[in-house]
Amino acid sequence: MNDTIVSYISSLANIEFSPLFVFLIFLVAILIIVNVMALIGGLGTYAERKISADIQMRQGPNRVGPYGLLQFLADGVKMIMKEDIIPTESNKLLYTIAPVLCLSGILATFTVLPFSSGFILSDLNIGIFYLLGVSSLVGVGIFLGGYSSNSKWSMLGGMRGASQIISYEVPVTLSILAIVLIAGGLSFKTLVSGQTGFPNGWYIFHNPFTFIAFFVYFISALAEANRAPFDLPEAESELVSGYHTEYSGMRFAFFALAEYMEVFVLCGVASALFLGGYKVPFDLGGDTIIGQFLQIGSFFTKTLLLYYVVIWVRWTLPRLRVDQLMTVCWKYLTPIALFNLIGTAVWIWAFDGKSILSLILSIGASGSAGGH
Amino acid sequence: MNQNFDAYIPIIVLMTLGILMVIGALIVGSLIRPKNPNKLKLQPYECGEDPTGSAWANFNVRFYVVALIFIIFDVEGALMFPVAAVFKKFNEAGAGGAILISVLIFIAVLIQGIVYCWKKGDLDWVKSYQVDGNDNKVAEK
Numbered sequence: 001m002n003d004t005i006v007s008y009i010s011s012l013a014n015i016e017f018s019p020l021f022v023f024l025i026f027l028v029a030i031l032i033i034v035n036v037m038a039l040i041g042g043l044g045t046y047a048e049r050k051i052s053a054d055i056q057m058r059q060g061p062n063r064v065g066p067y068g069l070l071q072f073l074a075d076g077v078k079m080i081m082k083e084d085i086i087p088t089e090s091n092k093l094l095y096t097i098a099p100v101l102c103l104s105g106i107l108a109t110f111t112v113l114p115f116s117s118g119f120i121l122s123d124l125n126i127g128i129f130y131l132l133g134v135s136s137l138v139g140v141g142i143f144l145g146g147y148s149s150n151s152k153w154s155m156l157g158g159m160r161g162a163s164q165i166i167s168y169e170v171p172v173t174l175s176i177l178a179i180v181l182i183a184g185g186l187s188f189k190t191l192v193s194g195q196t197g198f199p200n201g202w203y204i205f206h207n208p209f210t211f212i213a214f215f216v217y218f219i220s221a222l223a224e225a226n227r228a229p230f231d232l233p234e235a236e237s238e239l240v241s242g243y244h245t246e247y248s249g250m251r252f253a254f255f256a257l258a259e260y261m262e263v264f265v266l267c268g269v270a271s272a273l274f275l276g277g278y279k280v281p282f283d284l285g286g287d288t289i290i291g292q293f294l295q296i297g298s299f300f301t302k303t304l305l306l307y308y309v310v311i312w313v314r315w316t317l318p319r320l321r322v323d324q325l326m327t328v329c330w331k332y333l334t335p336i337a338l339f340n341l342i343g344t345a346v347w348i349w350a351f352d353g354k355s356i357l358s359l360i361l362s363i364g365a366s367g368s369a370g371g372h
Numbered sequence: 373m374n375q376n377f378d379a380y381i382p383i384i385v386l387m388t389l390g391i392l393m394v395i396g397a398l399i400v401g402s403l404i405r406p407k408n409p410n411k412l413k414l415q416p417y418e419c420g421e422d423p424t425g426s427a428w429a430n431f432n433v434r435f436y437v438v439a440l441i442f443i444i445f446d447v448e449g450a451l452m453f454p455v456a457a458v459f460k461k462f463n464e465a466g467a468g469g470a471i472l473i474s475v476l477i478f479i480a481v482l483i484q485g486i487v488y489c490w491k492k493g494d495l496d497w498v499k500s501y502q503v504d505g506n507d508n509k510v511a512e513k
Contacts, residue, residue: 004379026381034389080401088414104390111382121382129453151416155427163435166442173449177456184460245417250397323497330495345475349468353460
Protein backbone atom coordinates (compact mmCIF):
# COMPACT_ATOMS: atom_id res chain seq x y z
CA MET A 1 0.00 0.00 0.00
CA ASN A 2 1.62 3.21 -1.16
CA ASP A 3 0.56 6.63 0.12
CA THR A 4 -0.24 9.09 -2.62
CA ILE A 5 -1.30 12.70 -2.69
CA VAL A 6 -4.81 11.50 -3.54
CA SER A 7 -5.04 9.23 -0.51
CA TYR A 8 -3.78 12.14 1.60
CA ILE A 9 -6.45 14.51 0.26
CA SER A 10 -9.19 11.89 0.62
CA SER A 11 -8.17 11.25 4.24
CA LEU A 12 -8.13 15.02 4.86
CA ALA A 13 -11.56 15.60 3.31
CA ASN A 14 -12.93 12.17 4.29
CA ILE A 15 -14.14 11.41 0.75
CA GLU A 16 -13.53 8.32 -1.37
CA PHE A 17 -12.68 9.49 -4.89
CA SER A 18 -13.84 7.73 -8.04
CA PRO A 19 -11.11 6.56 -10.46
CA LEU A 20 -11.68 9.47 -12.82
CA PHE A 21 -11.28 11.97 -9.97
CA VAL A 22 -8.13 10.19 -8.81
CA PHE A 23 -6.66 10.64 -12.27
CA LEU A 24 -7.74 14.28 -12.49
CA ILE A 25 -6.24 15.16 -9.08
CA PHE A 26 -2.99 13.49 -10.13
CA LEU A 27 -3.05 15.44 -13.39
CA VAL A 28 -3.58 18.79 -11.64
CA ALA A 29 -0.84 18.06 -9.08
CA ILE A 30 1.54 16.95 -11.83
CA LEU A 31 0.84 20.04 -13.94
CA ILE A 32 1.54 22.25 -10.91
CA ILE A 33 4.81 20.44 -10.19
CA VAL A 34 5.99 20.43 -13.81
CA ASN A 35 5.24 24.13 -14.20
CA VAL A 36 7.00 25.03 -10.97
CA MET A 37 9.98 22.88 -11.96
CA ALA A 38 10.16 24.41 -15.43
CA LEU A 39 10.10 27.80 -13.74
CA ILE A 40 12.88 26.71 -11.41
CA GLY A 41 14.86 25.42 -14.39
CA GLY A 42 14.35 28.73 -16.17
CA LEU A 43 15.16 30.84 -13.13
CA GLY A 44 18.12 28.52 -12.57
CA THR A 45 19.70 29.74 -15.81
CA TYR A 46 19.00 33.31 -14.71
CA ALA A 47 20.44 32.71 -11.23
CA GLU A 48 23.47 31.03 -12.76
CA ARG A 49 24.25 34.08 -14.89
CA LYS A 50 23.45 36.58 -12.17
CA ILE A 51 25.55 34.82 -9.53
CA SER A 52 28.43 34.31 -11.95
CA ALA A 53 28.24 38.01 -12.78
CA ASP A 54 28.29 38.76 -9.05
CA ILE A 55 31.36 36.62 -8.53
CA GLN A 56 33.16 38.14 -11.52
CA MET A 57 32.10 41.73 -10.64
CA ARG A 58 29.87 42.18 -13.69
CA GLN A 59 26.25 43.25 -14.08
CA GLY A 60 24.75 40.11 -15.59
CA PRO A 61 21.42 40.13 -17.46
CA ASN A 62 19.50 43.30 -16.53
CA ARG A 63 17.51 44.38 -19.59
CA VAL A 64 14.51 42.04 -19.88
CA GLY A 65 11.99 42.71 -17.14
CA PRO A 66 12.82 43.94 -13.62
CA TYR A 67 16.44 43.07 -12.78
CA GLY A 68 16.50 40.95 -15.95
CA LEU A 69 14.19 38.42 -14.31
CA LEU A 70 12.39 37.59 -17.57
CA GLN A 71 15.65 36.75 -19.34
CA PHE A 72 14.76 33.05 -19.46
CA LEU A 73 11.50 33.82 -21.30
CA ALA A 74 13.44 35.83 -23.87
CA ASP A 75 15.87 32.92 -24.19
CA GLY A 76 12.95 30.53 -24.67
CA VAL A 77 11.43 32.67 -27.43
CA LYS A 78 14.82 32.86 -29.12
CA MET A 79 15.30 29.09 -28.86
CA ILE A 80 11.89 28.27 -30.33
CA MET A 81 12.52 30.56 -33.32
CA LYS A 82 15.84 28.92 -34.19
CA GLU A 83 16.11 26.67 -37.23
CA ASP A 84 15.83 22.99 -36.39
CA ILE A 85 18.91 21.23 -37.74
CA ILE A 86 19.31 17.46 -38.03
CA PRO A 87 22.69 16.56 -39.54
CA THR A 88 22.34 14.44 -42.69
CA GLU A 89 24.68 11.73 -41.49
CA SER A 90 23.09 11.38 -38.07
CA ASN A 91 20.86 8.57 -36.86
CA LYS A 92 17.58 10.51 -36.98
CA LEU A 93 15.53 8.28 -34.69
CA LEU A 94 18.07 8.25 -31.87
CA TYR A 95 18.79 11.95 -32.45
CA THR A 96 15.11 12.71 -31.77
CA ILE A 97 14.76 10.33 -28.83
CA ALA A 98 17.80 11.61 -26.87
CA PRO A 99 16.32 14.86 -25.44
CA VAL A 100 13.02 13.05 -24.76
CA LEU A 101 14.83 10.45 -22.65
CA CYS A 102 16.64 13.17 -20.68
CA LEU A 103 13.45 15.09 -20.00
CA SER A 104 11.21 12.06 -19.26
CA GLY A 105 13.80 10.57 -16.95
CA ILE A 106 14.13 13.68 -14.87
CA LEU A 107 10.38 14.42 -14.84
CA ALA A 108 9.65 10.90 -13.60
CA THR A 109 11.79 11.48 -10.50
CA PHE A 110 9.28 14.09 -9.28
CA THR A 111 6.93 11.20 -8.49
CA VAL A 112 8.72 10.48 -5.24
CA LEU A 113 10.29 13.81 -4.29
CA PRO A 114 8.89 14.72 -0.81
CA PHE A 115 7.83 18.37 -0.99
CA SER A 116 5.90 18.04 2.28
CA SER A 117 4.43 15.26 4.43
CA GLY A 118 1.27 15.27 2.27
CA PHE A 119 2.45 16.62 -1.04
CA ILE A 120 4.34 13.62 -2.41
CA LEU A 121 2.82 12.62 -5.73
CA SER A 122 3.22 8.97 -4.80
CA ASP A 123 5.28 7.71 -1.88
CA LEU A 124 6.43 4.46 -3.49
CA ASN A 125 7.76 1.90 -1.05
CA ILE A 126 10.94 1.60 -3.14
CA GLY A 127 11.22 5.43 -3.32
CA ILE A 128 14.94 6.16 -3.35
CA PHE A 129 15.78 3.06 -5.37
CA TYR A 130 13.24 4.10 -8.00
CA LEU A 131 14.69 7.61 -8.08
CA LEU A 132 18.22 6.32 -8.64
CA GLY A 133 17.06 4.02 -11.44
CA VAL A 134 14.91 6.55 -13.27
CA SER A 135 17.45 9.37 -13.07
CA SER A 136 19.90 7.06 -14.87
CA LEU A 137 17.80 7.59 -18.00
CA VAL A 138 19.48 10.99 -18.24
CA GLY A 139 22.81 9.24 -18.74
CA VAL A 140 21.31 7.14 -21.54
CA GLY A 141 19.90 10.30 -23.14
CA ILE A 142 23.26 12.04 -22.98
CA PHE A 143 25.09 9.10 -24.52
CA LEU A 144 22.48 8.67 -27.27
CA GLY A 145 22.67 12.41 -28.03
CA GLY A 146 26.43 12.16 -28.40
CA TYR A 147 26.37 8.93 -30.39
CA SER A 148 23.54 9.73 -32.82
CA SER A 149 24.94 13.10 -33.96
CA ASN A 150 27.79 11.40 -35.83
CA SER A 151 30.09 14.29 -34.99
CA LYS A 152 33.45 13.70 -33.37
CA TRP A 153 32.95 16.32 -30.67
CA SER A 154 29.55 14.90 -29.76
CA MET A 155 30.90 11.37 -29.72
CA LEU A 156 33.75 12.30 -27.38
CA GLY A 157 31.38 14.22 -25.13
CA GLY A 158 28.85 11.39 -25.08
CA MET A 159 31.49 8.78 -24.25
CA ARG A 160 32.90 10.94 -21.49
CA GLY A 161 29.42 11.71 -20.19
CA ALA A 162 28.42 8.05 -20.10
CA SER A 163 31.60 6.92 -18.34
CA GLN A 164 31.40 9.81 -15.86
CA ILE A 165 27.73 9.35 -15.00
CA ILE A 166 27.97 5.60 -14.50
CA SER A 167 31.20 5.92 -12.48
CA TYR A 168 29.81 8.49 -10.09
CA GLU A 169 26.62 6.52 -9.60
CA VAL A 170 28.61 4.07 -7.44
CA PRO A 171 29.54 6.55 -4.65
CA VAL A 172 26.03 8.05 -4.79
CA THR A 173 24.44 4.62 -4.30
CA LEU A 174 26.83 3.65 -1.52
CA SER A 175 26.35 6.88 0.46
CA ILE A 176 22.57 6.59 0.13
CA LEU A 177 22.80 2.99 1.38
CA ALA A 178 24.32 4.28 4.63
CA ILE A 179 21.23 6.44 5.19
CA VAL A 180 18.88 3.57 4.27
CA LEU A 181 20.59 1.47 6.95
CA ILE A 182 19.75 4.05 9.63
CA ALA A 183 16.21 4.78 8.44
CA GLY A 184 15.27 1.15 7.84
CA GLY A 185 13.18 1.72 4.74
CA LEU A 186 13.35 2.93 1.16
CA SER A 187 10.28 5.16 0.92
CA PHE A 188 10.88 8.88 1.29
CA LYS A 189 8.37 9.20 4.15
CA THR A 190 10.35 6.66 6.19
CA LEU A 191 13.59 8.39 5.32
CA VAL A 192 12.39 11.87 6.31
CA SER A 193 10.26 10.92 9.32
CA GLY A 194 13.25 9.31 11.05
CA GLN A 195 14.76 12.76 11.38
CA THR A 196 13.76 15.63 13.65
CA GLY A 197 13.59 19.32 12.86
CA PHE A 198 16.60 20.14 15.00
CA PRO A 199 19.96 19.76 13.24
CA ASN A 200 21.06 17.20 15.84
CA GLY A 201 18.32 14.88 14.60
CA TRP A 202 19.34 15.16 10.94
CA TYR A 203 20.97 12.10 9.47
CA ILE A 204 24.04 14.14 8.48
CA PHE A 205 24.85 14.50 12.22
CA HIS A 206 23.76 10.96 13.13
CA ASN A 207 27.29 9.62 13.28
CA PRO A 208 30.71 10.60 11.87
CA PHE A 209 30.28 8.28 8.87
CA THR A 210 27.07 9.90 7.61
CA PHE A 211 28.74 13.28 7.98
CA ILE A 212 31.38 12.15 5.47
CA ALA A 213 28.71 10.42 3.38
CA PHE A 214 26.92 13.73 2.85
CA PHE A 215 29.98 15.28 1.27
CA VAL A 216 30.68 12.17 -0.80
CA TYR A 217 27.07 12.29 -2.01
CA PHE A 218 27.19 16.00 -2.78
CA ILE A 219 30.44 15.80 -4.77
CA SER A 220 29.19 12.78 -6.73
CA ALA A 221 25.85 14.48 -7.36
CA LEU A 222 27.71 17.41 -8.93
CA ALA A 223 29.40 14.95 -11.26
CA GLU A 224 26.15 13.10 -12.03
CA ALA A 225 24.46 16.33 -13.08
CA ASN A 226 27.51 17.27 -15.21
CA ARG A 227 28.10 20.40 -13.16
CA ALA A 228 31.44 22.14 -12.84
CA PRO A 229 34.07 21.21 -11.71
CA PHE A 230 32.94 17.93 -13.33
CA ASP A 231 31.40 19.32 -16.54
CA LEU A 232 33.78 17.40 -18.81
CA PRO A 233 31.09 16.06 -21.20
CA GLU A 234 30.39 19.64 -22.27
CA ALA A 235 33.81 21.15 -21.71
CA GLU A 236 33.64 24.06 -24.14
CA SER A 237 37.37 24.69 -24.20
CA GLU A 238 38.18 21.17 -25.46
CA LEU A 239 34.98 19.67 -26.93
CA VAL A 240 33.16 22.72 -28.42
CA SER A 241 30.04 21.89 -26.39
CA GLY A 242 30.23 18.14 -25.99
CA TYR A 243 27.25 15.87 -26.53
CA HIS A 244 24.90 18.64 -27.68
CA THR A 245 27.23 20.19 -30.27
CA GLU A 246 24.86 19.36 -33.13
CA TYR A 247 21.65 20.21 -31.29
CA SER A 248 19.99 23.55 -31.93
CA GLY A 249 16.89 25.38 -30.81
CA MET A 250 14.35 23.61 -28.65
CA ARG A 251 16.14 20.26 -28.70
CA PHE A 252 19.13 21.92 -27.05
CA ALA A 253 16.81 23.80 -24.68
CA PHE A 254 15.40 20.50 -23.37
CA PHE A 255 18.88 19.18 -22.63
CA ALA A 256 19.62 22.36 -20.68
CA LEU A 257 16.25 22.24 -18.89
CA ALA A 258 16.80 18.61 -17.91
CA GLU A 259 20.24 19.48 -16.54
CA TYR A 260 18.95 22.31 -14.36
CA MET A 261 16.04 20.22 -13.10
CA GLU A 262 18.42 17.37 -12.31
CA VAL A 263 20.49 19.69 -10.14
CA PHE A 264 17.28 20.57 -8.28
CA VAL A 265 16.32 16.91 -7.85
CA LEU A 266 19.76 15.93 -6.54
CA CYS A 267 19.76 18.88 -4.11
CA GLY A 268 16.25 17.89 -3.05
CA VAL A 269 17.38 14.33 -2.35
CA ALA A 270 20.33 15.68 -0.36
CA SER A 271 18.07 17.85 1.76
CA ALA A 272 15.50 15.05 2.25
CA LEU A 273 18.04 12.39 3.17
CA PHE A 274 20.64 14.33 5.12
CA LEU A 275 19.18 17.70 6.15
CA GLY A 276 15.77 16.82 7.56
CA GLY A 277 13.71 17.40 4.42
CA TYR A 278 10.56 19.40 5.08
CA LYS A 279 11.09 19.56 8.86
CA VAL A 280 12.07 22.61 10.89
CA PRO A 281 12.82 22.82 14.65
CA PHE A 282 9.30 23.93 15.63
CA ASP A 283 6.01 22.24 14.80
CA LEU A 284 4.63 23.47 11.49
CA GLY A 285 1.26 21.80 11.96
CA GLY A 286 1.41 19.28 9.15
CA ASP A 287 -2.27 18.37 9.60
CA THR A 288 -3.54 21.64 8.21
CA ILE A 289 -3.29 23.10 4.71
CA ILE A 290 -1.20 26.06 5.95
CA GLY A 291 1.16 23.65 7.68
CA GLN A 292 1.61 21.77 4.41
CA PHE A 293 2.53 25.00 2.62
CA LEU A 294 5.00 25.89 5.37
CA GLN A 295 6.58 22.45 4.97
CA ILE A 296 6.86 22.96 1.22
CA GLY A 297 8.52 26.30 1.94
CA SER A 298 10.98 24.67 4.32
CA PHE A 299 11.87 21.97 1.77
CA PHE A 300 12.37 24.53 -0.99
CA THR A 301 14.49 26.76 1.25
CA LYS A 302 16.91 23.93 2.06
CA THR A 303 17.02 22.73 -1.54
CA LEU A 304 17.55 26.16 -3.06
CA LEU A 305 20.32 26.92 -0.56
CA LEU A 306 22.10 23.79 -1.82
CA TYR A 307 21.32 24.91 -5.39
CA TYR A 308 23.10 28.18 -4.61
CA VAL A 309 26.12 26.24 -3.33
CA VAL A 310 26.18 24.24 -6.59
CA ILE A 311 26.28 27.43 -8.68
CA TRP A 312 28.84 28.95 -6.30
CA VAL A 313 31.09 25.89 -6.72
CA ARG A 314 30.78 26.11 -10.49
CA TRP A 315 32.13 29.64 -10.65
CA THR A 316 34.84 29.08 -8.05
CA LEU A 317 36.63 25.86 -8.97
CA PRO A 318 38.47 25.05 -12.22
CA ARG A 319 37.55 22.01 -14.30
CA LEU A 320 39.25 18.65 -13.70
CA ARG A 321 41.11 16.56 -16.26
CA VAL A 322 39.56 13.24 -17.36
CA ASP A 323 42.15 11.10 -15.58
CA GLN A 324 41.75 13.21 -12.40
CA LEU A 325 38.00 12.73 -12.66
CA MET A 326 38.33 8.96 -12.75
CA THR A 327 40.94 9.00 -9.97
CA VAL A 328 38.66 11.04 -7.71
CA CYS A 329 35.78 8.63 -8.31
CA TRP A 330 37.41 5.22 -8.14
CA LYS A 331 40.40 5.80 -5.85
CA TYR A 332 38.92 8.25 -3.34
CA LEU A 333 35.13 8.53 -3.31
CA THR A 334 34.26 4.83 -3.81
CA PRO A 335 36.59 3.49 -1.07
CA ILE A 336 35.47 6.28 1.28
CA ALA A 337 31.82 5.49 0.56
CA LEU A 338 32.41 1.76 1.17
CA PHE A 339 34.14 2.62 4.45
CA ASN A 340 31.15 4.80 5.40
CA LEU A 341 28.75 1.97 4.63
CA ILE A 342 30.63 -0.53 6.79
CA GLY A 343 31.14 2.07 9.52
CA THR A 344 27.44 2.94 9.65
CA ALA A 345 26.42 -0.73 9.74
CA VAL A 346 28.81 -1.42 12.63
CA TRP A 347 27.67 1.74 14.41
CA ILE A 348 24.00 0.71 14.26
CA TRP A 349 24.83 -2.78 15.49
CA ALA A 350 27.09 -1.56 18.30
CA PHE A 351 24.98 1.37 19.57
CA ASP A 352 21.43 0.17 18.71
CA GLY A 353 20.97 2.86 16.08
CA LYS A 354 21.42 5.77 18.48
CA SER A 355 22.89 9.00 17.16
CA ILE A 356 26.22 10.32 18.41
CA LEU A 357 24.62 13.20 20.30
CA SER A 358 22.16 11.03 22.21
CA LEU A 359 25.08 8.73 23.12
CA ILE A 360 27.09 11.67 24.51
CA LEU A 361 24.03 12.88 26.44
CA SER A 362 23.34 9.44 27.87
CA ILE A 363 26.98 9.07 28.96
CA GLY A 364 26.77 12.50 30.60
CA ALA A 365 23.52 11.53 32.35
CA SER A 366 24.88 8.19 33.61
CA GLY A 367 28.12 9.91 34.67
CA SER A 368 26.31 12.47 36.80
CA ALA A 369 24.04 9.75 38.19
CA GLY A 370 27.09 7.72 39.20
CA GLY A 371 28.61 10.72 40.93
CA HIS A 372 25.80 10.99 43.43
CA MET B 373 -9.40 1.02 -10.22
CA ASN B 374 -7.25 -0.89 -7.81
CA GLN B 375 -5.86 1.23 -5.00
CA ASN B 376 -2.43 -0.32 -5.42
CA PHE B 377 -2.11 0.77 -9.03
CA ASP B 378 -2.99 4.38 -8.21
CA ALA B 379 0.53 4.97 -6.95
CA TYR B 380 2.01 4.31 -10.39
CA ILE B 381 -0.22 6.73 -12.34
CA PRO B 382 2.11 9.74 -11.82
CA ILE B 383 5.05 7.86 -13.34
CA ILE B 384 3.19 7.15 -16.56
CA VAL B 385 1.70 10.64 -16.74
CA LEU B 386 5.03 12.37 -16.08
CA MET B 387 6.92 10.31 -18.66
CA THR B 388 4.20 10.90 -21.24
CA LEU B 389 4.34 14.60 -20.41
CA GLY B 390 8.09 14.57 -21.08
CA ILE B 391 7.46 13.17 -24.55
CA LEU B 392 4.55 15.53 -25.24
CA MET B 393 6.54 18.60 -24.15
CA VAL B 394 9.25 17.89 -26.73
CA ILE B 395 6.77 17.06 -29.51
CA GLY B 396 4.62 20.09 -28.68
CA ALA B 397 7.54 22.51 -28.63
CA LEU B 398 8.83 21.16 -31.95
CA ILE B 399 5.38 21.45 -33.58
CA VAL B 400 4.85 25.01 -32.28
CA GLY B 401 8.37 25.87 -33.37
CA SER B 402 7.81 24.48 -36.87
CA LEU B 403 5.11 27.14 -37.41
CA ILE B 404 7.37 30.12 -36.71
CA ARG B 405 10.95 29.07 -37.29
CA PRO B 406 12.81 29.48 -40.61
CA LYS B 407 13.55 26.37 -42.67
CA ASN B 408 16.17 26.75 -45.36
CA PRO B 409 18.64 23.92 -45.02
CA ASN B 410 21.64 23.52 -47.28
CA LYS B 411 24.32 20.91 -47.60
CA LEU B 412 26.97 22.76 -45.63
CA LYS B 413 24.59 23.58 -42.79
CA LEU B 414 23.67 19.94 -42.34
CA GLN B 415 27.27 18.76 -42.11
CA PRO B 416 28.56 17.63 -38.73
CA TYR B 417 30.49 20.45 -37.08
CA GLU B 418 34.23 20.06 -37.31
CA CYS B 419 35.52 23.60 -36.76
CA GLY B 420 34.88 24.70 -40.35
CA GLU B 421 36.78 21.85 -42.03
CA ASP B 422 35.08 19.19 -44.15
CA PRO B 423 34.48 16.25 -41.84
CA THR B 424 36.79 13.33 -42.55
CA GLY B 425 35.21 9.93 -42.03
CA SER B 426 32.45 8.88 -39.70
CA ALA B 427 32.54 9.50 -35.97
CA TRP B 428 31.32 5.95 -35.39
CA ALA B 429 34.81 4.52 -35.22
CA ASN B 430 36.48 2.16 -32.79
CA PHE B 431 36.74 3.64 -29.35
CA ASN B 432 39.27 3.39 -26.59
CA VAL B 433 38.96 0.17 -24.59
CA ARG B 434 39.25 1.87 -21.20
CA PHE B 435 35.63 3.03 -21.45
CA TYR B 436 34.71 -0.65 -21.63
CA VAL B 437 36.74 -1.44 -18.52
CA VAL B 438 35.04 1.40 -16.62
CA ALA B 439 31.63 0.05 -17.69
CA LEU B 440 32.57 -3.45 -16.49
CA ILE B 441 33.69 -2.23 -13.06
CA PHE B 442 30.55 -0.10 -12.85
CA ILE B 443 28.26 -3.05 -13.54
CA ILE B 444 29.84 -5.04 -10.72
CA PHE B 445 29.38 -2.22 -8.23
CA ASP B 446 25.92 -1.26 -9.41
CA VAL B 447 24.67 -4.81 -9.06
CA GLU B 448 26.22 -4.77 -5.60
CA GLY B 449 24.24 -1.62 -4.80
CA ALA B 450 21.03 -3.17 -6.10
CA LEU B 451 21.60 -6.29 -4.00
CA MET B 452 22.47 -4.27 -0.90
CA PHE B 453 19.28 -2.17 -0.92
CA PRO B 454 16.93 -4.91 0.38
CA VAL B 455 19.41 -5.90 3.08
CA ALA B 456 19.88 -2.28 4.14
CA ALA B 457 16.12 -1.73 4.28
CA VAL B 458 15.51 -4.57 6.75
CA PHE B 459 18.76 -4.27 8.74
CA LYS B 460 17.26 -1.97 11.37
CA LYS B 461 14.32 -4.31 11.96
CA PHE B 462 16.58 -7.34 12.40
CA ASN B 463 18.93 -5.38 14.65
CA GLU B 464 16.04 -4.45 16.94
CA ALA B 465 15.03 -8.13 17.03
CA GLY B 466 18.57 -9.02 18.11
CA ALA B 467 19.73 -10.67 14.88
CA GLY B 468 21.83 -7.71 13.74
CA GLY B 469 25.16 -9.46 14.28
CA ALA B 470 24.47 -12.31 11.87
CA ILE B 471 23.30 -9.95 9.12
CA LEU B 472 26.23 -7.64 9.73
CA ILE B 473 28.72 -10.49 9.28
CA SER B 474 27.12 -11.69 6.05
CA VAL B 475 27.05 -8.11 4.71
CA LEU B 476 30.69 -7.63 5.66
CA ILE B 477 31.68 -10.85 3.84
CA PHE B 478 29.76 -9.67 0.77
CA ILE B 479 31.46 -6.26 0.82
CA ALA B 480 34.87 -7.83 1.51
CA VAL B 481 34.65 -9.77 -1.76
CA LEU B 482 33.94 -6.53 -3.59
CA ILE B 483 36.73 -4.67 -1.85
CA GLN B 484 39.03 -7.48 -2.95
CA GLY B 485 37.79 -6.85 -6.51
CA ILE B 486 38.50 -3.13 -6.43
CA VAL B 487 41.93 -3.76 -4.88
CA TYR B 488 42.66 -6.20 -7.72
CA CYS B 489 41.60 -3.66 -10.36
CA TRP B 490 43.68 -0.99 -8.65
CA LYS B 491 46.71 -3.25 -8.55
CA LYS B 492 46.32 -4.19 -12.22
CA GLY B 493 46.17 -0.48 -13.07
CA ASP B 494 42.67 -0.61 -14.52
CA LEU B 495 41.64 2.36 -12.40
CA ASP B 496 44.35 4.53 -13.97
CA TRP B 497 43.04 6.50 -16.91
CA VAL B 498 46.51 7.06 -18.34
CA LYS B 499 48.76 4.04 -18.06
CA SER B 500 52.46 4.77 -17.95
CA TYR B 501 55.45 2.47 -18.20
CA GLN B 502 59.22 2.79 -18.51
CA VAL B 503 61.09 1.84 -21.66
CA ASP B 504 64.72 0.83 -22.10
CA GLY B 505 67.02 2.03 -24.90
CA ASN B 506 65.33 -0.16 -27.53
CA ASP B 507 61.78 1.00 -26.72
CA ASN B 508 60.99 -2.25 -24.93
CA LYS B 509 58.63 -2.10 -21.99
CA VAL B 510 60.59 -2.86 -18.82
CA ALA B 511 58.38 -1.94 -15.89
CA GLU B 512 54.83 -0.78 -15.43
CA LYS B 513 54.43 2.11 -13.11
